[in-house]
Amino acid sequence: MIDDIDLEILNIIQNNGKIANAELARRLGMAPSGVLERVKKLEKDGVIVGYEVRLDPKAVGLALTIFMHLKTADAVGCTAIGREVAKIDGIQEVHWIAGEYNYLIKARVNSTDGLTALMKSIGAIPGVQDSRTTLVLGTLKEEQRLDTAFAETKQNQKKLKKDT
Amino acid sequence: MIDDIDLEILNIIQNNGKIANAELARRLGMAPSGVLERVKKLEKDGVIVGYEVRLDPKAVGLALTIFMHLKTADAVGCTAIGREVAKIDGIQEVHWIAGEYNYLIKARVNSTDGLTALMKSIGAIPGVQDSRTTLVLGTLKEEQRLDTAFAETKQNQKKLKKDT
DNA sequence: ACTGAAAGAAGCGTTGC
DNA sequence: GCAACGCTTCTTTCAGT
Numbered sequence: 001m002i003d004d005i006d007l008e009i010l011n012i013i014q015n016n017g018k019i020a021n022a023e024l025a026r027r028l029g030m031a032p033s034g035v036l037e038r039v040k041k042l043e044k045d046g047v048i049v050g051y052e053v054r055l056d057p058k059a060v061g062l063a064l065t066i067f068m069h070l071k072t073a074d075a076v077g078c079t080a081i082g083r084e085v086a087k088i089d090g091i092q093e094v095h096w097i098a099g100e101y102n103y104l105i106k107a108r109v110n111s112t113d114g115l116t117a118l119m120k121s122i123g124a125i126p127g128v129q130d131s132r133t134t135l136v137l138g139t140l141k142e143e144q145r146l147d148t149a150f151a152e153t154k155q156n157q158k159k160l161k162k163d164t
Numbered sequence: 165m166i167d168d169i170d171l172e173i174l175n176i177i178q179n180n181g182k183i184a185n186a187e188l189a190r191r192l193g194m195a196p197s198g199v200l201e202r203v204k205k206l207e208k209d210g211v212i213v214g215y216e217v218r219l220d221p222k223a224v225g226l227a228l229t230i231f232m233h234l235k236t237a238d239a240v241g242c243t244a245i246g247r248e249v250a251k252i253d254g255i256q257e258v259h260w261i262a263g264e265y266n267y268l269i270k271a272r273v274n275s276t277d278g279l280t281a282l283m284k285s286i287g288a289i290p291g292v293q294d295s296r297t298t299l300v301l302g303t304l305k306e307e308q309r310l311d312t313a314f315a316e317t318k319q320n321q322k323k324l325k326k327d328t
Numbered sequence: 329a330c331t332g333a334a335a336g337a338a339g340c341g342t343t344g345c
Numbered sequence: 346g347c348a349a350c351g352c353t354t355c356t357t358t359c360a361g362t
Contacts, residue, residue: 002224010219017181017215020339022355034330036357047223051181052216052308055174059211060166060315065259067268079304086305089313094304095229104231104298110314134268140243140258141250144216144308149253150274151224186338195348200340202346 002047005030007151009038010047014145017051052144062090062108065136066115069101073127081127088121090114101132166211169194171315173202174211178309181215216308226272229300230279233265237291245291252285254278265296 002010005028012024021039025032042048057063072081079096082103086094093106109115115133122128166174169192176188185203189196206212221227236245243260246267250258257270273279279297286292 010217010224013217014219017217020355021357031331032355033332033357033359037329045223046220049218049220052218053174053177053181054213054216054308055178055310056210056213057310059209060171060174060310060312062310062314067259067261079302082304089311091305092308092310093306095231095300095306096302096304097231098299098301103304104300108310114314135262136259136268137262138243138260140246140260140267141255142257142259144218144256146219146221146224146226146256146272147253148224150226150278184338185340196338197340197349198347 002042002151002153004153006038006042006047007148007153009035009042010148010151013039013048014148054144057108061110062114064109064111064115065139066107066109066118067134067136068105068107068122069132069134070103070105070122070128071101071130072103073129074102081125084125085122085128088118090118101130166206166315166317168317170202170206170211171312171317173199173206174312174315177203177212218308221272225274226278228273228275228279229303230271230273230282231298231300232269232271232286233296233298234267234269234286234292235265235294236267237293238266245289248289249286249292252282254282265294 008028009024012027013019021036022032024039025035028035039048057065070082070085074081082094082096085091085103085105090109091105091107093104095104096102097104107118109118119131119133122131172192173188176191177183185200186196188203189199192199203212221229234246234249238245246258246260249255249267249269254273255269255271257268259268260266261268271282273282283295283297286295
């Protein structure tokens, strides 16, 4: 179970994924070895999934962000076609969703040419029946950071109980 | 301008944001100082926006991912209300989009309780007129990684010209 | 679970090409 | 713009509590 020290670690590293363990320890007022132990545990337990770099999409020629709703022939509760779609390059996210369409995908392309290519790739997958593309005109916020206010620590559980 | 060595650096660090500069240099067959210089330049030029940690949302009690389309009173070409929405905790992305709705947002909440709170926060912003919420049942793919195949290097420009 | 020490590795500035 | 050197700092292990 995650405790408040873990939570503080997660909050700090979410702001700076490249912070040195020694610096992290300094901020927590702990020995580096103890902090390292906790971080390793968070990695092992799958709380920390990975360390990533955010690039400016425009700087690498991917100026267009698009969302696409897909309707597929997947049986109720089945995501086989979605997993095929997920294999396509340029697609960053594939979410299985509730509603008229079964998938919502996010992709980055260079321009309308890339979008055309993407649509051809998706259309080539058997069982894809319909799509609705949404063009992103501008992105006002885009972050990975999770608000850990609701993390399941013993302390938070108590707090939440108190509030109700 | 980004060259092919830069591109290789970006590809490697996208797979491992925490790789040591020395290890990166080893893979490229270069001296660490030269590689560091390039990485610093990529950071300074804004190609590398930041280093992030990906957490498992469920592990910190944010089991629900939702997308929400918003219709606002923003004038054509204006995003003032969207920027207000972006300030709300729990909202990870706010995209200004083309179409019937003007914004698409992505958020993480703990459960329907969190969703209720989120909707109240959004509804409290003046000018928000309509919303359509999409519940994510499952996420098949979710990555930050950009496919740099279309990066604007001189070499790629040549290649692209050749292809047409 | 955390501390503290210690060896090895990496970061990062300087120098020279 | 890249390589080599060297001092500083960080990482990581291990014994101890």
